[in-house]
Amino acid sequence: MAEIWRTSNGISWEPVVQYGFLRTNGYIWRLTVYGNKLIAGTMNPFTGCEIWMSETGDFGTFEQMNIHGMDGAMSLPANLGAFIDRDDGPIVPWADQYGVRTVANYQGNLIVGTASWGDWVDRMLSQQTDGNWHDLSGYVGCEIWSTDGTLWTPPETVEVNKTVWDPVAQSWVHELEAPLGDTVRFRCEIKNIGLEDLTNIVVWDFLSHSLEYADDATIEPTCNVEDVLGFGTLLKWDLSSYTLTPGNSIVIKYDANVIEKEHKEVNFVFARGKCGSYWDYEWDYAVINPTLIPTVTSSNVTGVETDSFDLSEDVYCYAKNLPANRWVDIYVVKNNDTWEEGTVLIDVINGIETVKTQPDRSLQNTLIWESTLMQGSYDIVIDTNQNGKWNEGEPIDSLATTGFDAVPEFTTIAIPVAAILGLLFFFNRRKQRK
Ligand SMILES: [Ca+2]
Numbered sequence: 001m002a003e004i005w006r007t008s009n010g011i012s013w014e015p016v017v018q019y020g021f022l023r024t025n026g027y028i029w030r031l032t033v034y035g036n037k038l039i040a041g042t043m044n045p046f047t048g049c050e051i052w053m054s055e056t057g058d059f060g061t062f063e064q065m066n067i068h069g070m071d072g073a074m075s076l077p078a079n080l081g082a083f084i085d086r087d088d089g090p091i092v093p094w095a096d097q098y099g100v101r102t103v104a105n106y107q108g109n110l111i112v113g114t115a116s117w118g119d120w121v122d123r124m125l126s127q128q129t130d131g132n133w134h135d136l137s138g139y140v141g142c143e144i145w146s147t148d149g150t151l152w153t154p155p156e157t158v159e160v161n162k163t164v165w166d167p168v169a170q171s172w173v174h175e176l177e178a179p180l181g182d183t184v185r186f187r188c189e190i191k192n193i194g195l196e197d198l199t200n201i202v203v204w205d206f207l208s209h210s211l212e213y214a215d216d217a218t219i220e221p222t223c224n225v226e227d228v229l230g231f232g233t234l235l236k237w238d239l240s241s242y243t244l245t246p247g248n249s250i251v252i253k254y255d256a257n258v259i260e261k262e263h264k265e266v267n268f269v270f271a272r273g274k275c276g277s278y279w280d281y282e283w284d285y286a287v288i289n290p291t292l293i294p295t296v297t298s299s300n301v302t303g304v305e306t307d308s309f310d311l312s313e314d315v316y317c318y319a320k321n322l323p324a325n326r327w328v329d330i331y332v333v334k335n336n337d338t339w340e341e342g343t344v345l346i347d348v349i350n351g352i353e354t355v356k357t358q359p360d361r362s363l364q365n366t367l368i369w370e371s372t373l374m375q376g377s378y379d380i381v382i383d384t385n386q387n388g389k390w391n392e393g394e395p396i397d398s399l400a401t402t403g404f405d406a407v408p409e410f411t412t413i414a415i416p417v418a419a420i421l422g423l424l425f426f427f428n429r430r431k432q433r434k
Pocket residue numbers: 335336337378379397398399400401402403
């Protein structure tokens with residue numbers, strides 16, 4: 001995000017603005033002096049240009065003096081695909097005035113000329129989409145604004161909070177580790193913290209492609225679900241039938257399945273509304289970290305990891321990091337060290353165990369094979385999605401080695417060995433007698 005630095009000798013520099021004023025300001029597009037104030041005009045294609053001023057130029061002294069996008073207007077209906085030269089994807093409202101393009105100090109007034117991008121997108125898309133003219137420029141164009149420099153403070157209107165349910169901590173959190181195959185529950189709260197009614201509310205929630213919407217949101221009307229060019233899913237709730245009085249909230253909860261595990265996922269929610277005559281927006285995000293690796297471990301009756309069992313022993317197993325509160329099937333299969341996606345599971349004792357995982361994602365010590373065992377080498381598989389096949393991410397004890405061995409007991413091997421030793425002893429004695 002954009003920064004402003006200053007120096008008094010051209011050698012040593014210090015920052016006076018960092019992180020784009022903590023908003024989505026990508027450029028400081030214009031700097032000027034007006035009165036005794038330092039004025040910074042930004043480019044902010046997401047929510048509209050901003051103008052900040054400081055009377056000293058010191059770090060932390062800048063204050064916003066305009067409404068984002070000059071009047072908060074976000075009426076440009078742009079396809080998300082426009083960002084990658086395509087004319088598809090969900091339509092999102094974009095800031096009409098995205099940048100402070102030029103400034104002048106004229107007759108005591110600060111004059112600002114803005115930039116708008118409808119025409120640019122039209123021309124870009126026209127080239128890329130067989131001359132199709134989308135007429136975004138028909139909605140908006142650049143503007144000139146003038147101010148006497150009175151500081152304008154944006155009112156507080158919307159507050160957005162996005163969290164995800166942590167089944168272990170039993171609380172709503174902003175970041176969660178979740179295993180592949182898990183179902184996570186999101187909560188989006190949109191609160192009116194302003195002094196007037198909040199209307200025209202629209203909520204956009206972006207799920208990246210590692211997450212799959214479970215179509216169970218706790219609000220009416222249902223959301224519009226759109227694919228975002230293979231990057232994920234955009235859930236859009238048009239809540240214009242709601243009027244949110246000051247201090248009140250709308251809460252949307254919904255489930256999503258974790259279907260990929262490669263990336264840390266940042267899931268955004270944006271809410272826009274009109275408070276009195278002022279259009280405002282706010283956003284928040286929750287992070288899903290699909291890094292917990294599920295495991296299953298062969299164990300004995302006391303829950304101690306065991307890899308070798310007498311034929312007269314019972315075999316147990318325990319597991320960790322499974323999807324919470326989920327019915328799963330446990331298979332004991334012949335040892336396999338070259339597992340492939342979709343391998344059919346054949347239980348050696350024809351009696352799979354179907355059990356429910358704990359809220360903390362564990363599976364307590366569970367009896368999976370009652371004696372007498374058959375001699376051999378085995379794997380234990382937890383079929384998390386109960387489809388009778390092994391799927392990527394389902395735990396195995398163990399993938400590339402033997403899960404556990406069932407071996408004859410000491411007494412049954414001991415007798416033949418003692419007999420052989422006895423015979424050798426017998427023959428030796430006979431030899432000596434000769
Ligand atoms: Ca194996």
